[in-house]
Amino acid sequence: MTQAIVVEGLRKKFGPREVLHGLDFAVESGTVFGVIGPNGAGKTTTMRCLLDIIRPSAGSISVLGQDPRQAGTALRRRIGYLPGELHLENRTTGRRVLEHFAAISGPVDPQHVKQLAERLDLDLDRQTRKLSKGNKQKLGLLQAFMHKPELLVLDEPTSGLDPLVQQVFHAMVREAVDDGATVFLSSHVLSEVQQAADAVAILRDGEIVTVSTVEELRTAAVRQLRFNSTGTEPHDVGALLARVPGVANVAVRELKADGHTAGTVEAVATLSGHVQPLVQELAKLNLTDLVLEEPDLEEAVLTLYAGQPPRLGQSTENGQSAGNGRTPGRHTEGAHRA
Numbered sequence: 001m002t003q004a005i006v007v008e009g010l011r012k013k014f015g016p017r018e019v020l021h022g023l024d025f026a027v028e029s030g031t032v033f034g035v036i037g038p039n040g041a042g043k044t045t046t047m048r049c050l051l052d053i054i055r056p057s058a059g060s061i062s063v064l065g066q067d068p069r070q071a072g073t074a075l076r077r078r079i080g081y082l083p084g085e086l087h088l089e090n091r092t093t094g095r096r097v098l099e100h101f102a103a104i105s106g107p108v109d110p111q112h113v114k115q116l117a118e119r120l121d122l123d124l125d126r127q128t129r130k131l132s133k134g135n136k137q138k139l140g141l142l143q144a145f146m147h148k149p150e151l152l153v154l155d156e157p158t159s160g161l162d163p164l165v166q167q168v169f170h171a172m173v174r175e176a177v178d179d180g181a182t183v184f185l186s187s188h189v190l191s192e193v194q195q196a197a198d199a200v201a202i203l204r205d206g207e208i209v210t211v212s213t214v215e216e217l218r219t220a221a222v223r224q225l226r227f228n229s230t231g232t233e234p235h236d237v238g239a240l241l242a243r244v245p246g247v248a249n250v251a252v253r254e255l256k257a258d259g260h261t262a263g264t265v266e267a268v269a270t271l272s273g274h275v276q277p278l279v280q281e282l283a284k285l286n287l288t289d290l291v292l293e294e295p296d297l298e299e300a301v302l303t304l305y306a307g308q309p310p311r312l313g314q315s316t317e318n319g320q321s322a323g324n325g326r327t328p329g330r331h332t333e334g335a336h337r338a
Helices: 045-052 094-103 110-119 133-145 165-180 190-196 215-221 232-244 275-284 297-303 315-320 330-337
Strands: 005-016 016-026 034-038 057-064 080-084 153-154 180-187 199-204 209-212 224-230 246-259 260-272 286-292
Touching: 005 045, 005 180, 016 180, 016 199, 016 209, 034 190, 045 057, 045 153, 045 180, 057 153, 080 094, 080 133, 094 110, 110 133, 133 153, 133 165, 133 315, 165 180, 165 190, 165 224, 180 190, 209 215, 209 232, 232 246, 232 286, 275 286
Parallel strands: 034 180, 034 199, 080 153, 153 180
Antiparallel strands: 005 016, 005 057, 199 209, 224 260, 224 286, 246 260
C-alpha cells in the first residue's frame, strides 16, 4: 500500500520555543488517520505544516508523493482542507463562497454540491452572517468535500455539529475513502476519532505518544470486572485471578445474608489486555453473575496524556501560530481565510 503522507523528524519553532519535537508518522493511502490530543498539543500546527501554510523548522514532509514546499497550487487542488477556526466573509451567501472555492480548486460538479448541501441540510442562499456555528461548519465541510479531493485534511471537523449531522459527516468520510481518498483528521474528542479512524496518533505537548489502531487502544484499555461465584473459597478465587495476565486491583469477599454465610464469593478487579485468558479461568468457577465493562478508552488515552510532565513554556496552538505563518497557497489560503 502506498503512503499518502510521510512525516519524518518534523520540528517547528516559533521564536525560541519549539512546539513540535521531531514527529514521525505515515498515513496509508485510502485510510482514515486520526490525530487526537488536548488543546495545544500541536495538532493544528502539524496540519498547517502539511499544507505549507507554515514552514517547518526541521524535518521532511511528503504529501501525495510531493514536498508541499515545492509542489505549489497543483498539489493544493488535490487536497480538501477544513481549518479549525473557519472565518467566513459576512456579506455574501454560502453559494457565493462555494463558487469562490470552486474557482480555486478546479472543476466542481454542481449536482454534487447540491446533494451534499441536502445531506447536510444547509441552505446555500442564506447570508453567511446569519448562519449558526453549526451551519458555518457544514459550509466548511462542503467546501472541503465538494471537489472530491484525493486527500482531506480536517481540523476538528465535527465542532458545532449536532449528533445527526455528525453521523452524516462520518458517512461522507467513509464514502470518500471507498472512492480512494485519504482522510487526515484531528480532534480532542476520542469518540469522534474512534468512530472514524483506521489508525490513531496520540499527540501530547508536541510529541507523538503512540500510533495504533482503535482496536489496539481498546485491548490496552482497562476494563472493570465483577462476578459472583458459589462453591469456592475466597482465597481460591483470588489465586485463580492472580494467574490471569492483566488482572489487577483484586478484591474478594464472601457475601453474607442475615448474618450467616451465603456461600457466595464476590470478586472485583480490573483487566487490561486480552479477555480470552480470563474467560478460560472463569470457566472453572460456578458463576452466578458476571459483569465485564466495555473498556474506557477515554481513561486509557488520558493516562497516555499524563505520561510525562508538560514542558516549561508550553503555549496554546493559537499562541504558537499567531503572526508566524507565511502566506498560504491558493487552495489552502481560501479555506483558511474563508
